[in-house]
Amino acid sequence: MNFFKHLATVRRHRKAVRKLCFKVGLIRQGLTHDLSKYSKAEFQPGVKYYQGYRSPQAKEREICGYSAAWLHHKGRNKHHFEYWTDFADGKKVYVDMPPQYFAEMVCDRVAASKIYLGAKYTNASPLEYFESKTDIQGMNRQTAERLKYYLTMIKDEGEEKTFKALKKYVKDSKKKK
Numbered sequence: 643m644n645f646f647k648h649l650a651t652v653r654r655h656r657k658a659v660r661k662l663c664f665k666v667g668l669i670r671q672g673l674t675h676d677l678s679k680y681s682k683a684e685f686q687p688g689v690k691y692y693q694g695y696r697s698p699q700a701k702e703r704e705i706c707g708y709s710a711a712w713l714h715h716k717g718r719n720k721h722h723f724e725y726w727t728d729f730a731d732g733k734k735v736y737v738d739m740p741p742q743y744f745a746e747m748v749c750d751r752v753a754a755s756k757i758y759l760g761a762k763y764t765n766a767s768p769l770e771y772f773e774s775k776t777d778i779q780g781m782n783r784q785t786a787e788r789l790k791y792y793l794t795m796i797k798d799e800g801e802e803k804t805f806k807a808l809k810k811y812v813k814d815s816k817k818k819k
């Protein structure tokens with residue numbers, strides 16, 4: 643049953659993100675990551691378009707032209723760069739993501755790549771996904787550069803070192819305030 647398969651995917655994803663968020667010192671965010679996936683607006687399409695090897699939203703997009711579940715999700719979850727956009731004076735505004743949500747995004751991307759790629763996952767996978775599938779034009783430039791920097795660090799120097807550096811980045815940014 644896709645209901646249980648989707649439920650298991652969400653749980654596995656949340657658990658993987660939680661583990662990484664804790665490494666970065668983001669306890670509350672680790673515990674509440676992606677809770678909106680349990681809402682009706684996101685869970686029902688998740689079951690209906692269940693795929694296993696990729697996000698159900700990709701399937702929903704193929705069929706409907708867009709994903710209503712994604713619109714619901716990105717509007718509520720600050721760990722997505724798409725949340726941080728506005729429109730002013732006839733132009734799109736891309737806001738630099740606050741450090742704690744930026745770090746949660748890195749955790750999210752690593753966890754999602756691991757779950758969808760399974761045994762094919764390598765330290766290069768999150769960077770490859772960023773370079774081939776992410777709408778970099780739709781992201782604040784500094785955020786994009788920073789994201790590339792940390793994903794490259796994962797590829798070249800591994801997870802442990804990168805999440806330590808991320809933790810420091812979040813901590814230092816709090817001191818500055």
Ligand SMILES: [Zn+2]
Nearest residue numbers: 676719722750
């Ligand atoms: Zn999310």
